[in-house]
Amino acid sequence: MKNLANFLFEVGMLKKTPRTGFQFLGSGCESVAEHILRTIFIGYTLAKLDPDADELKILRLCLVHDLPEARTGDMNYVNKKYVSVNEEKAARDLAETLFFGNEITEALTEYNEKKTRESLIAHDADQLALILQLKEYGDLGNKYTEDWIGFAVKRLHTESGKKMAETILETDSSEWWFKDKDDWWVNAER
Numbered sequence: 001m002k003n004l005a006n007f008l009f010e011v012g013m014l015k016k017t018p019r020t021g022f023q024f025l026g027s028g029c030e031s032v033a034e035h036i037l038r039t040i041f042i043g044y045t046l047a048k049l050d051p052d053a054d055e056l057k058i059l060r061l062c063l064v065h066d067l068p069e070a071r072t073g074d075m076n077y078v079n080k081k082y083v084s085v086n087e088e089k090a091a092r093d094l095a096e097t098l099f100f101g102n103e104i105t106e107a108l109t110e111y112n113e114k115k116t117r118e119s120l121i122a123h124d125a126d127q128l129a130l131i132l133q134l135k136e137y138g139d140l141g142n143k144y145t146e147d148w149i150g151f152a153v154k155r156l157h158t159e160s161g162k163k164m165a166e167t168i169l170e171t172d173s174s175e176w177w178f179k180d181k182d183d184w185w186v187n188a189e190r
Helices: 002-016 032-049 055-064 077-082 087-095 101-113 117-139 145-154 159-170
Strands: none
Touching (some): 002 032, 032 055, 032 117, 032 159, 055 101, 055 117, 117 145, 117 159
């Protein structure tokens, strides 16, 4: 049980680990845990669009795709030009303490190899999480998000992912809650 408790403390570190790319964007912030949560929901949604895909596998891949960052931190694209991080070692060191550790390392290997339908969907979920975040910041006036979105869109693999990105980019990020601009917004009555 001690190893399991330590694992759960380690997972908690993801809440405190910032995604570092936003410092270059000039606005926004997000923890790795926040990113993973949205990625899981996107993976779930994309799995529903592909009945031949293994939904549970997609969810597992999305869940663990950035787990090594609890040990390595988040390395943005500028950092990766200069610094090498051994995510495999981080994953191995984590996994060796858990009776289900092989599931984590197998999922990370599958995710990183990008050879299965599920891994491509999980990668799309990861990029769509970024695209959603960038779209939100762009809608609030950050002029640099368009270039970033362009690169993220080029990293998409599946038709569903590409169609989702297209729809995201055509949709105002506040539409889901502010689309019915009627008297309620004046009178606040049910």
